[in-house]
Amino acid sequence: MFQDFSVKTNPETGAPRLAALREVLAKRGLAGFIVPRADIHQGEYVADRDARLGWLTGFTGSAGFCVVLPEVAGVFIDGRYRVQVRSEVDLAAYTPVNWPQTQAGPWIAENLPDGQIGFDPWLHTHSEIEAIRAALAKTAVTLVPCDNPIDEIWTDRPAPPLAPARLHPPELAGEASASKRARLASALHGDSAAVLTQPDSICWLLNIRGDDIARNPLVQSLAILHADGSVDLFAEGAKFSPDLLEALGSDVNLCPPESFGAGLCALSGSVLVDPASAPYAVGPILSEAGATPHYATDPCVLPKARKNAAEVEGMKEAHHRDACAMAEFLAWLDAEAPKGELTEISVVTALEGFRRATNALTEISFDTICGAGPDGAIVHYRVTEKTDRPINAGELLLVDSGGQYVDGTTDITRTVAIGPVPEEARAPYTRVLQGMIALSMAQWPKGVAGSHLDALARMPLWRAGQDYDHGTGHGVGAALCVHEGPVRISRASTLPIEEGMILSNEPGYYRDGAFGIRIENLVLAVAADKGPEADSQREMLHFETLTWVPIDTRPVLVELLSQAERDWLNHYHATCLAEIGPHVSAPTAEWMEQACAPI
Incomplete structure (x- = not known):
């Protein structure tokens, strides 16, 4: 079940591979080259054959790129990967660059007085290249398409995938x-x-x-x-x-x-x-x-994002099945963690086992994120044999996971207290929960975009001077990709949320070196019932929750919750108990009675 990918991402290979790339560039008369994470399809995930960024630098995140110049090689990463990148790349050879705050074009202009920068025209989009060209328009630096020089030095490049359709x-x-x-x-x-x-x-x-x-x-x-x-x-x-x-x-x-x-x-x-x-x-x-x-715009993306009735029903069935597996897992975790014998890998392995026990799992929907204590602060942390650490009492454990089923795709995050709750985590945990509840309770006029709703989830944290460096929600495919465009809940999203769209609701908070907190449900945008005071001509939407898995209430500072927030949480747990409780094992049903108790 557990797969360790650390062999593919050895920081020690970064410098010699970079030197070999610069040698090829010099022979071609190029001053630099842009190495994207993307393949020809521009998807978030790539086949081993197309993992050029990881092969060159060691960085394994799902977004980013590297700009190789004669004197510097910048690895551009967003807020999810600013901790992770420093453990995966040779910092003597590569320089992490905060992106999108710093864009490629201005960075190149600052670090290269003149010359030609090569790019593989099959691995970049029209919009991406035109944006860089615009930033370099008044410089002596030009972009030129070329054959990919990495393919010239990557001598043991894997074969293309040939899985049956x-x-x-x-x-x-x-x-x-x-x-x-x-x-x-x-x-x-x-x-x-x-x-x-x-x-x-x-x-x-x-x-x-x-x-x-x-x-x-x-x-x-x-x-x-x-x-x-x-x-x-x-x-x-x-x-x-x-x-x-x-x-x-x-x-x-x-x-x-x-x-x-x-x-x-x-x-x-x-x-x-x-x-x-x-x-x-x-x-x-x-x-x-x-x-x-x-x-x-690709004519498929919006129709695909608007799930039809059959897709919605399939997603609900998948989420019910997945919730039963998650409840079994959380009950197991509460029983086993106090024994002090669990590690991050053992938790990942056990969770996949509970999903496979449904006899309906085709695959997990992404590599499980399981971060204990300080590892939880690494937003997209992937445990390896090298980084595996014990699950200790007095820590928070963040587990972000999901399943692929023939009828639907799931994605859920729960942050669980192991033993005594760290006092410094209680208030942030409660604020994250408040943000998730605010988005769950939201109602908005048709035409409102994800950027507007994003602020609702952040407001409790903002009031305390806190925030998180990732979007609040992403689209999810129906038995397809767990991260599906174009709909998002984020500061940058201008796309209106429409009926039938399924998104994640996942605010978080991360304290480097201490803990990470994220609570995530999937939600479906549906038409809201018009109340007696509603404008008759104004169409409203709201979210219907798809995920029914208990949320750990042990870290919650109940006095910070409003009555409406308490009511929502108690109703949510009552629904979890009613919908999922009858379909799990007797020990898990007993655990759910306690986990879903009103606050």
């Missing part, structure tokens, strides 16, 4: 692929085709799933959706059985991946290309072939 059951998809294709094709509005490069968009559109990317049920592929509703699918033929091809139908044309460029060259007229997700290379290829790139 499979049909996503129609009763769970809620709409036939032909219907989706026709619906989206009719909305192209003058475009002859749309280029699709995100595997989750393609999997949703074609009602297929796969296992090419760990923890995500994806088929690595590219596609072109034509205005007549047909699709050219560029993927390895070995992944598709005759039965699956028959199910896809004659309007889906399976093509070799290497023919994608030729497929682009065959297009004419206006062609939709998403500037935020399609590789930069797509635009020039279309233009050189005589087509006109029309930069607009």
